[in-house]
Amino acid sequence: MRIFGINFSPQNDPLKRRLELLTVTVYYTMLFLMIVIGYFAKYILAIYCIIYTNIPRYFVLLYIVWMYYDNSMYNVTGKRAQLREWFRTCIVHRYLCNYFPIKLVKTTDLDPNKLYLLCSFPHGVLCTGICGAFGTDVAGYRELFPHIECRIVILDRHFNTPIFREYCRITCSASSSPESMNLLLSTKPEAPYTGRVTILIVGGAAEAAESKPGTYRILIKRRKGFIRLALKNGVPIVPVCSFGETNLFDQLTFTEGSFMKKLQNYIRKKIGVPPVYLIGRGFSQYCMSFIPHRTPVTVVVGSPMDLPKIEEPTEEQINEYHEKFVEHLVNFFEKEKHKYVENADSVHLEFV
Structure with missing residues (x-):
């Protein structure tokens, strides 16, 4: 339905689609609020509560102490581990994944007794595909990769963000710190798992600013740390591509050298996440x-x-295997794109 040039969603949508839309709306609202409030207001709110309130100040102080002692950025046990298992299959994730929908496809079997480094492209705005495919069981991860534990690498700053860190702890997330990454790539998981995949979005948050519908612009030319980690631990690297990830949002972009682009880069360097000016859809309309x-x-x-496993890889060795992986990634993308991309012949990986 179109009114005054605005496309509105149909009023006779079935209940299932309405529940999916409601779930996605609430989920992204909460996600944005937790990230924005956590990054920009955590110190202000904490100082205000400690100085100007009576009872809340004690809760804030207790939470600060809790954050200090509960500082594991990789492993969770006990009740929280049980909560994580329930979280992977809860109905919220089912509605969330079915909204798009998100699908997981494997092109070859992975050895369930090995450790792997999965390098994912592109980041998109919010890594929706990776979170849905590996962070839940809705897309069939357990059936496709039995006995293989998965960990999605995220910014270590997320684990220092109040409230949002609790969400990260009950998902299949791990810190991007060198200590956490080396631990993931060098140690076997606990039973009942026999192997592990560590999913790294190589382009990171900086790649979010490059996300535009119909394009696959990735940051990899200067990203070589993942090669060093893989060589040091002797683990295979597996390319992963989220086809359609960049179509979820459009965004306002700015030319290099402009004030807004400099501001965007400055904020990203300070907090790790670039401010993006999203253009999505509304709850009842498709415009903005x-x-x-x-x-x-x-x-x-x-x-x-x-x-190969090389304890101290040289720059020449890192560059050699980096070039091999880029070639491997391009061949993989060119082979698979015709199944999932419209006008695939005109779509290629763009390196920035």
């Missing part, structure tokens, strides 16, 4: 808001590229 568009996202897992 922060809700992602209902477009399919297919997360495809490629074949492993084996690497």
Whole structure:
């Protein structure tokens, strides 16, 4: 339905689609609020509560102490581990993944007794495909990769953000710190798992600013730390592509050298996350808001590229295997894109 040039969603949508839309709206609203409030207001709110309130100040102080002692950025046990298992299959995630929908596809079997480093592209705005495919069981992860534990690497700053850190702890997340990454890539998981995949979005948050519908712009030319980690631990690298990830949002972009672009880069360097000016859909219209568009996202897992174990890899060795992986990634993308991308012949990976 179109009124005054604005496309409104149909009023006779079935209940299932309405519940999916409601779930996505609430989820993204909470996510944005937790990140924004956590990053920009945590110190102000904490200082205000401690100085100007009576009872709340004690809760704030207790929470600060809790954050200090509960500082594991990788492993969770006990009740929280049980909560994580329930969280992977809860109905919220089912509605969330079915909204797009999110699908997980493997092109080859992975050895359930090995450790792997999965390098995912592109980041998109919010890594929706990766979180849905690996952070939940809705897309069939347990059936496709039995006995393999998964960990999605996120900014270590997320684990220092009040409230949001609790969400990170009950998901399959791990810190991007070198200590956490080396631990993930060098140690076997606890039973009942026999192997592990560590999912790293190589482009990181900086790649979010490059996300535009119909394009696959990735930051990899200067990103070589993942090669060093893989060589040091002797783990295979597996390319992963989220086809359709960049179609969930459009955004306002700014030319290099402009004031807004400099401001965007400055904020990203300070807090780790660039401010993006999203153009999504609304709850009842399709024109403009922060809700992602209902477009399919297919997360495809490629074949492993084996690497030798080199305790102290040289720059020449890192560059050599980096070039090999980029070639492996391009071949994988060109082979799979025709199944999931419209006008695939005109779409290629763009390196920035």
